[in-house]
Amino acid sequence: MTEPTTNVQAIEKGTSLWDDAWRRLKKNRLSIVGAVMLALVVLVCAFGPMIMNMSHDGENIVEDTFPEQANQAPSASHLFGTDELGRSYLARVLEGGQMSLLIGLIATLASVIIGVIYGSIAGYYGGRLDEVMMRAVDFLYGIPYMFLVILIMLMFSDAQRDSPLPIFFALGMVQWLTTARIVRGQVLTLRHQEFVQAARVMGAGDMRIIFRHILPNTLGVVVVYATLTVPAVILLESFLSFLGLGAGLTWGLLVSEGLSVINPVESYWWRLVFPSVFLALTLFSLNFVGDGLRDALDPRTRK
Amino acid sequence: MSGSTYESSPASETTTSTESAAILRIEGLKVHFPTPRGTVKAVDGIDLSIQKGETLGLVGESGCGKSTVARTVVGLVHPTAGRIVLEGREIQGLSAREMRPLREELQMVFQDPYASLNPRMTVASIIGEPFLIHRGQRDADLQICELMSLVGLDPSMRRRYPHEFSGGQRQRIGLARALALDPDVILLDEPVSALDVSVQAQVMNLLDDLKKRLGLTYLFIAHNLAVVRHMSDRVAVMYLGRIVELADRDEIYANPMHPYTEALLSAVPVPDPVIEATRERIRLEGEIPSPTETIVGCPFRARCPKAFDRCATDVPALKEHKQAHWSACHLPEEAS
Amino acid sequence: MSSTADTLLQVDGLRTQFVLDEGTVTAVDGVTFDVKKGEIVGIVGESGCGKSVTNLSVLGLLPKPQGRIANGSVKFEGRELVGLSENELRKVRGNNIAMIFQDPMTSLNPYLTVEEQLVEVVELHLGMSRKDAVAHAVKLLHRVGISDAANRIKSYPHEFSGGMRQRVMIAMALLCDPEVLIADEPTTALDVTIQAQILELLKELRDERGMGIILITHDLGVVAGMCDRVIVMYAGRIVEQAPTHELYASPQHPYTQALLKSVPRLDEAMHEHLFSIEGLPPRLDKGPFTGCTFAPRCPQVRDACHQGEPALEETSPGRHRRCVVPLGELETLA
Numbered sequence: 014m015t016e017p018t019t020n021v022q023a024i025e026k027g028t029s030l031w032d033d034a035w036r037r038l039k040k041n042r043l044s045i046v047g048a049v050m051l052a053l054v055v056l057v058c059a060f061g062p063m064i065m066n067m068s069h070d071g072e073n074i075v076e077d078t079f080p081e082q083a084n085q086a087p088s089a090s091h092l093f094g095t096d097e098l099g100r101s102y103l104a105r106v107l108e109g110g111q112m113s114l115l116i117g118l119i120a121t122l123a124s125v126i127i128g129v130i131y132g133s134i135a136g137y138y139g140g141r142l143d144e145v146m147m148r149a150v151d152f153l154y155g156i157p158y159m160f161l162v163i164l165i166m167l168m169f170s171d172a173q174r175d176s177p178l179p180i181f182f183a184l185g186m187v188q189w190l191t192t193a194r195i196v197r198g199q200v201l202t203l204r205h206q207e208f209v210q211a212a213r214v215m216g217a218g219d220m221r222i223i224f225r226h227i228l229p230n231t232l233g234v235v236v237v238y239a240t241l242t243v244p245a246v247i248l249l250e251s252f253l254s255f256l257g258l259g260a261g262l263t264w265g266l267l268v269s270e271g272l273s274v275i276n277p278v279e280s281y282w283w284r285l286v287f288p289s290v291f292l293a294l295t296l297f298s299l300n301f302v303g304d305g306l307r308d309a310l311d312p313r314t315r316k
Numbered sequence: 317m318s319g320s321t322y323e324s325s326p327a328s329e330t331t332t333s334t335e336s337a338a339i340l341r342i343e344g345l346k347v348h349f350p351t352p353r354g355t356v357k358a359v360d361g362i363d364l365s366i367q368k369g370e371t372l373g374l375v376g377e378s379g380c381g382k383s384t385v386a387r388t389v390v391g392l393v394h395p396t397a398g399r400i401v402l403e404g405r406e407i408q409g410l411s412a413r414e415m416r417p418l419r420e421e422l423q424m425v426f427q428d429p430y431a432s433l434n435p436r437m438t439v440a441s442i443i444g445e446p447f448l449i450h451r452g453q454r455d456a457d458l459q460i461c462e463l464m465s466l467v468g469l470d471p472s473m474r475r476r477y478p479h480e481f482s483g484g485q486r487q488r489i490g491l492a493r494a495l496a497l498d499p500d501v502i503l504l505d506e507p508v509s510a511l512d513v514s515v516q517a518q519v520m521n522l523l524d525d526l527k528k529r530l531g532l533t534y535l536f537i538a539h540n541l542a543v544v545r546h547m548s549d550r551v552a553v554m555y556l557g558r559i560v561e562l563a564d565r566d567e568i569y570a571n572p573m574h575p576y577t578e579a580l581l582s583a584v585p586v587p588d589p590v591i592e593a594t595r596e597r598i599r600l601e602g603e604i605p606s607p608t609e610t611i612v613g614c615p616f617r618a619r620c621p622k623a624f625d626r627c628a629t630d631v632p633a634l635k636e637h638k639q640a641h642w643s644a645c646h647l648p649e650e651a652s
Numbered sequence: 653m654s655s656t657a658d659t660l661l662q663v664d665g666l667r668t669q670f671v672l673d674e675g676t677v678t679a680v681d682g683v684t685f686d687v688k689k690g691e692i693v694g695i696v697g698e699s700g701c702g703k704s705v706t707n708l709s710v711l712g713l714l715p716k717p718q719g720r721i722a723n724g725s726v727k728f729e730g731r732e733l734v735g736l737s738e739n740e741l742r743k744v745r746g747n748n749i750a751m752i753f754q755d756p757m758t759s760l761n762p763y764l765t766v767e768e769q770l771v772e773v774v775e776l777h778l779g780m781s782r783k784d785a786v787a788h789a790v791k792l793l794h795r796v797g798i799s800d801a802a803n804r805i806k807s808y809p810h811e812f813s814g815g816m817r818q819r820v821m822i823a824m825a826l827l828c829d830p831e832v833l834i835a836d837e838p839t840t841a842l843d844v845t846i847q848a849q850i851l852e853l854l855k856e857l858r859d860e861r862g863m864g865i866i867l868i869t870h871d872l873g874v875v876a877g878m879c880d881r882v883i884v885m886y887a888g889r890i891v892e893q894a895p896t897h898e899l900y901a902s903p904q905h906p907y908t909q910a911l912l913k914s915v916p917r918l919d920e921a922m923h924e925h926l927f928s929i930e931g932l933p934p935r936l937d938k939g940p941f942t943g944c945t946f947a948p949r950c951p952q953v954r955d956a957c958h959q960g961e962p963a964l965e966e967t968s969p970g971r972h973r974r975c976v977v978p979l980g981e982l983e984t985l986a
Contacts, residue, residue, distance in 0.1 A: 027476030377843035517928035585873025592877035
C-alpha cells in the first residue's frame with residue numbers, strides 16, 4: 014500500500030439516507046403544510062402571552078382577573094373573548110398551548126429514551142434477558158393505561174401535583190412500552206444483518222455495535238413513532254384534565270371547562286371552540302408530519 | 317464421525333511436513349445448533365489446513381455448512397468441538413476481547429454487498445472503522461484513500477454512502493475494510509456470487525492481484541465450481557457438514573474421486589451449446605437430506621448413484637487414497 | 653421478423669418507461685422478438701438490462717402507476733395485448749401465458765396449502781368441479797416430479813424444499829395448459845444439482861406440450877444447454893439475437909464477445925487472468941443516450957459509436973445485431 018494517492022483533496026459529497034428522506038419529505042405537500050402549521054402554533058404559543066404582557070405594563074394577562082369584563086364574547090379588544098373571571102381567553106389558550114406542547118414533547122422524549130434503551134438491550138442481548146424484559150412490558154401493557162396513569166398520579170401528593178412533573182413522568186411511563194417493543198423488533202433483525210457481523214469481525218465492542226451500527230438504523234422508525242406519540246400524549250393529558258388530574262392550565266383543561274359552560278340558556282361557545290381548534294390543528298399537523306416522515310423514511314417507497 | 321483421529325487427518329498430515337507453513341488449521345471442528353426440530357449438525361467434524369499464501373477453495377451446495385465454517389473461524393459462532401489454530405495460537409471459543417488482537421490477522425468478506433455495509437455510514441467511516449477500533453485513530457483519511465485506490469475505487473467518493481455504489485463497488489468497499497488492518501488471512505464467503513458476470517470477473521481479478529501483492533492467504537467459499545477452480549490452489553468439497561473430497565485444484569477437477577464431486581461437476585452448465593448437447597449428466601435423484609436427520613452410514617448414500625451395501629452401514633472416513641488426494645468414500649477400497 | 657402459423661408471441665418495438673419523481677426512465681427500448689411453438693428463447697443480460705421488465709411488460713404486470721408501455725406491441729397468436737383491460741389480461745395470463753419466478757416462496761401464499769392455491773386457479777379458469785380440480789392438480793404435481801403428490805398437496809409451501817417449491821410453481825403454471833411459459837431466472841436460487849433437475853424438467857415439458865418458453869437468465873451456461881435462440885440485452889436494448897449455436901460460435905457484438913469471455917468455465921484451460929469488461933453498465937436514469945450505450949466500455953469503440961444509436965440490423969436470416977462496427981472489421985477476442 015505504498016502507491017501515491019492522487020486526489021486526497023478531492024471529495025465528492027454523498028447523499029445520506031437522511032438527505033434522501035428530506036428530499037422526499039419536501040415533496041410531500043401535506044406534511045410540509047403540517048410542519049408549517051405546527052411551527053406557527055408553537056411560535057404563537059411560545060411568544061404570544063409574553064408579547065401581550067408587554068402591552069399590559071406589569072400585569073399578568075393570563076392570571077389577573079377583571080370581574081367587570083367576565084364572559085365577554087370575542088371582540089376587537091378581546092379577540093377570543095374572556096372567561097368568567099374576565100381573563101383574556103386568547104392569552105389563556107396560548108398559555109395552555111405552551112403546557113400542552115411541553116407535555117407532548119417531554120413525555121415523548123422520556124418515552125423514546127426509556128424505550129430505545131430498554132428495547133435495544135432486550136433485542137441485542139436476546140435470550141433469557143430478552144424474555145424477562147419483554148414479559149415485563151407485556152404485563153404493563155395488560156393494565157389499562159388510564160388506570161396506570163391515574164395510579165402513578167395518585168402516588169404524588171397534591172402539592173407535587175401542582176407542578177407538571179408528575180404528569181410528565183406518568184405519561185412517559187405509559188408511552189415507552191410501544192417504543193420499546195418497536196425498537197426491540199428492529200434490533201432483533203438488525204443484529205443478524207451482515208454489516209453488524211462485519212463490525213463484530215472487525216473487533217467492535219457491544220457498545221460500538223449498538224450505538225454506531227444498530228441504533229442509527231432504527232432511528233427512522235423511532236422518529237416516526239415519536240411524531241405520532243406527541244399528539245397521543247397531548248390527547249391523553251386532555252382526558253386526565255377531564256378527570257381533574259391534568260397538569261394545570263392546558264388545552265385539555267380549557268376544553269373541559271369550555272364544555273361545562275355550554276348550556277341551553279347561555280352559551281359561551283368561544284370557551285369551547287378556540288382551545289378545541291388549537292388542539293385539533295396541532296394534532297392534525299403532527300399526524301401529517303408523522304405520516305410524511307414515515308413515507309420519507311420507509312425504504313420501500315424508494316425505487 | 318465419533319472417533320475422528322487427528323493422526324490421520326489432512327490437517328495434521330500437511331502440518332507434519334510443513335509445520336511452519338500452515339497458517340490456519342481446523343481440527344475436528346463440529347458446530348451443532350439445538351433447534352426445536354432436533355440438533356442441526358451444521359459442521360460435523362472437519363479437518364482443514366491452509367498454508368501461507370495459499371487459496372483453499374471450499375465448495376458445496378447451500379446448507380452444507382461451508383459458511384458456518386468461516387463464521388466459526390472468525391468467532392461469530394461458537395464451535396461445539398474441535399480446535400482452530402491461527403498462526404500457532406488456538407482461537408476457538410475466545411471471548412470478543414481476547415479475539416480482538418487476532419482480528420488484525422484474520423478478516424472476512426461477506427457475501428451480500430448490500431447487507432454487509434452499514435447504510436448510515438459513509439464509505440470513509442466504514443473503511444476507517446478498523447483504524448478507530450484497533451488503533452484509536454480518528455483521522456485515517458490518508459490510509460482510507462490508499463485502501464480505496466488499492467481496491468480500484470476513486471478516493472474522491474469517500475464521503476458517499478453505500479447505496480450510491482453498484483454491487484461490485486460495494487464488494488470492493490467490503491474488501492477495503494477487510495484489508496485495512498493488513499491481515500494475513502482473509503475468509504471470503506461467496507464474495508462474487510451476488511455479482512453480475514462482467515463485474516464478477518473484475519472482482520475475481522482484483523482478489524487475485526491483491527493476494528499476490530500483499531501476500532495474503534484466502535479461504536474462498538463459493539457454490540460455483542468454475543469460480544472456485546479459477547481462484548483456488550486446493551479445493552475441498554463439503555456435503556452435509558463434512559468434507560467429502562480434498563485435493564489440489566487440477567487433480568480434483570480432472571479426476572474427481574467422490575461420486576458427489578463427480579455429480580456436482582457434471583451438473584455445472586458449460587457456456588457452449590456444442591458441449592452441452594453431447595454431455596452426459598450424472599443425475600442426482602432427490603435433494604439434500606435435512607441436517608437434523610440422523611443418518612446411518614454414508615451421508616451421501618441416499619442420492620449416490622454408486623452406493624452399495626457397505627455404504628448403508630459404515631461412515632466412510634476422509635482418507636488419502638492418492639498422493640494428496642483425500643476422499644470420504646468406500647469405492648476406492650472396494651476397487652482395490 | 654415475419655409471423656408464421658407457428659408464432660405464439662410477437663413483441664414489436666416495445667418501449668417501457670417508468671415515470672418517477674426524478675423523471676422518466678426508459679427501461680426497455682425497441683425490443684423486438686418472437687416466440688414460436690416448441691421453442692425455447694433465452695434472454696440474457698446483467699441485472700438492470702431490462703430482461704425482467706420486458707417480461708413484465710408482456711404479461712401486463714408492470715408496477716402501476718409508475719410503469720407503462722410507451723410504444724410498441726405485444727401480440728399473442730395475432731391478438732394485441734397492449735391496451736387490454738386488466739380483466740382480459742388476467743384471462744390471457746391464466747390460460748395462454750404463464751410464468752414462474754426466481755423465488756417460488758414469494759409467489760406462493762405461505763398461509764394456504766398447495767392444494768388450496770392450485771385448486772383455486774383451476775376452478776377460476778377452467779370451471780372444473782372441486783373434485784376434478786384436485787385430481788387435475790395432483791396429476792400435474794406428479795408430472796413435475798413430486799412423489800406422493802396426493803398427500804403432499806396438503807402441505808404448506810414452507811414444508812417443501814427450494815427445488816420442490818419451484819416444481820410446485822411449475823405445476824401451477826401448467827394448470828391451464830398455457831401456450832407460452834415465461835421463466836424468470838427459475839433456477840438462480842437453486843443448487844446446481846437441483847438446477848439440472850429443473851432445467852431437464854422444463855425441456856421435457858416443452859417436448860411434451862409444444863410450449864414456447866422464454867427463459868430469462870444471467871447464466872450463459874444455462875442458455876447454452878437449453879435455448880434454441882438467444883437474445884442478449886444491454887441497457888434496455890437488444891444488442892444481439894441469434895440461434896444459440898451461432899451466437900456462441902461467432903458472437904457479432906462486442907458485448908456478447910466480452911460477456912462470453914468473462915465467464916469462468918470448467919471446460920477450458922485456466923488463464924492467469926479472467927477477461928473482464930471494464931467499467932459499469934450505464935444508469936438508465938441518466939439517459940437518453942446519444943450514441944451506443946455500450947460504447948464507454950467497448951474495447952472496439954470508434955468515433956461512429958458516439959454518433960447516434962446504432963439500429964438493430966439483420967445480418968443473416970434470424971441473426972440481428974446493434975453495432976456500427978462492420979462485421980468484417982469486428983475483431984474476435986483472443
